[in-house]
Amino acid sequence: MADAPTQRSILVDALQAALTMTEPGLTQLPYRWIDDDWKQDPLSWTRQGQDAKHSPTVEGTSASTGGDTRTPRNDQPTYQSEADREAALATSFEQQCMVCIGLPEPDEN
Amino acid sequence: MSNTTETPGTIGEVLAGLSALPAPDYIAETKKLYGGLGYPDYAWAERSETPAFVPVDKPLSECTVMLIGSGGIYVRGQVALHTKDDTSIRLIPAETPSADLRINHFAYDWTDASQDPNCVFPLDRLRDLAEDGTIAAVAPQAVGFMGGIYSTRRLMAETAEHILAQVKAQEPDLVLLVPV
Numbered sequence: 001m002a003d004a005p006t007q008r009s010i011l012v013d014a015l016q017a018a019l020t021m022t023e024p025g026l027t028q029l030p031y032r033w034i035d036d037d038w039k040q041d042p043l044s045w046t047r048q049g050q051d052a053k054h055s056p057t058v059e060g061t062s063a064s065t066g067g068d069t070r071t072p073r074n075d076q077p078t079y080q081s082e083a084d085r086e087a088a089l090a091t092s093f094e095q096q097c098m099v100c101i102g103l104p105e106p107d108e109n
Numbered sequence: 110m111s112n113t114t115e116t117p118g119t120i121g122e123v124l125a126g127l128s129a130l131p132a133p134d135y136i137a138e139t140k141k142l143y144g145g146l147g148y149p150d151y152a153w154a155e156r157s158e159t160p161a162f163v164p165v166d167k168p169l170s171e172c173t174v175m176l177i178g179s180g181g182i183y184v185r186g187q188v189a190l191h192t193k194d195d196t197s198i199r200l201i202p203a204e205t206p207s208a209d210l211r212i213n214h215f216a217y218d219w220t221d222a223s224q225d226p227n228c229v230f231p232l233d234r235l236r237d238l239a240e241d242g243t244i245a246a247v248a249p250q251a252v253g254f255m256g257g258i259y260s261t262r263r264l265m266a267e268t269a270e271h272i273l274a275q276v277k278a279q280e281p282d283l284v285l286l287v288p289v
Contacts, residue, residue: 002225007234015169018283024162042133043142073215077189080211087186
């Protein structure tokens with residue numbers, strides 16, 4: 001799936017653009033999607049859950065409300081997998097403090 | 110143009126060439142979306158001042174580049190971000206293998222990005238550029254955070270301040286911000 005050469009090309013062009021721009025603004029890079037039709041309705045995925053191959057799931061919430069298929073927001077850490085949750089629990093908060101800025105300290109209980 | 114209808118999700122689906130259609134007008138589209146759901150117009154933040162612009166006075170090969178991404182990236186072993194106005198950030202060591210990068214986000218389909226995080230957080234590619242001398246180096250700590258923070262006030266007072274402190278501490282020549 002990964003297309004490292006294209007990723008690299010876009011990245012270099014973007015970085016070079018930052019060096020050649022002389023004022024704030026947008027620079028159009030010469031890339032396009034194979035199929036541009038999605039641009040005609042770019043938020044269709046919010047109404048058509050079948051478009052999303054993998055909608056994120058949030059524990060303890062339902063996936064959709066009415067015609068809006070966006071995932072409900074949740075103020076608990078949402079892990080990519082249960083194994084990741086366990087890996088985080090195995091890491092001390094002192095170590096987490098070095099990498100997670102803005103997190104409240106965990107409750108004593 | 111292919112005749113596939115798959116929603117674009119991987120950077121591998123892009124081709125060099127001029128765009129056939131202009132970039133979407135996301136502000137108008139979002140207003141239409143919320144209006145259709147019965148919500149009032151989304152209150153987009155508007156900045157009255159032009160962002161400060163600082164020209165880069167050295168070639169790319171001499172630049173240290175810092176990566177910042179709003180795609181909900183964290184590292185295996187870190188506390189994951191949450192999806193309800195999480196204003197915290199995650200520091201991601203530049204040497205982190207992409208296999209250890211994790212993603213969760215409430216507002217985009219991250220299936221492809223979970224298989225190749227470079228779609229939304231091109232850390233491998235930046236390391237490639239540093240290795241072959243295209244850039245001087247990757248800043249020691251990249252930053253991941255959760256986009257889609259609804260509170261502009263908290264975004265500016267908390268998330269932006271956390272990020273700014275990191276940028277000041279690491280003193281990169283360029284910052285690559287990858288929004289999602």
